[in-house]
Amino acid sequence: MGELVLRFSYDELKSFLTGARKVSILAVGNLLRGDDGVGIVVGNMIRNSAPVDVYICETTPENYLYRIVSGNYTHVIIIDSAMANASPGDVFFIDHNKLVETTISTHGIPLSLIVEFLEMNNIRVLVIGIQPEDTSIREGLSEAVRRAAVNLSQVLIKAFNEVLSKDQISS
Numbered sequence: 001m002g003e004l005v006l007r008f009s010y011d012e013l014k015s016f017l018t019g020a021r022k023v024s025i026l027a028v029g030n031l032l033r034g035d036d037g038v039g040i041v042v043g044n045m046i047r048n049s050a051p052v053d054v055y056i057c058e059t060t061p062e063n064y065l066y067r068i069v070s071g072n073y074t075h076v077i078i079i080d081s082a083m084a085n086a087s088p089g090d091v092f093f094i095d096h097n098k099l100v101e102t103t104i105s106t107h108g109i110p111l112s113l114i115v116e117f118l119e120m121n122n123i124r125v126l127v128i129g130i131q132p133e134d135t136s137i138r139e140g141l142s143e144a145v146r147r148a149a150v151n152l153s154q155v156l157i158k159a160f161n162e163v164l165s166k167d168q169i170s171s
Helices: 010-017 034-046 061-070 096-101 111-120 143-163
Strands: 005-007 023-028 053-058 075-081 091-094 124-130
Touching (some): 023 034, 061 111
Antiparallel strands (some): 005 091
């Protein structure tokens, strides 16, 4: 899969969450561009199932930065469709230190700037990508990406509920 992406690992996810006091999910995507909407689908599946705050950002995650920074979040997970020369539905971590070198998403502000801003505000960031199959103008996910969304949602909910306190303050 290349240097930009790292294979998704449940242990790495739990390690990232260690010490988290307040976590938010930035669910990024465009539901009108097929598999590009997978981040939103995952966000909706997680919402109300774990002690995290889910923000459905669509194509403007930058609109949520003030809320994140002023909300005392310690950790942010960004979930988005991402091209990685992988098989459709593959889930991976994106090495955000290398995001500057490439454009990952179909959205206006590069994720690298969003990650940099959050980290400058002492917020730990993890970027999870899902390889799309079809991002043409259409509604709905391809079958491989839909299965990945369901599986990723279940894994995230399990990890959040194992690692995080049930009494996280929600916004």
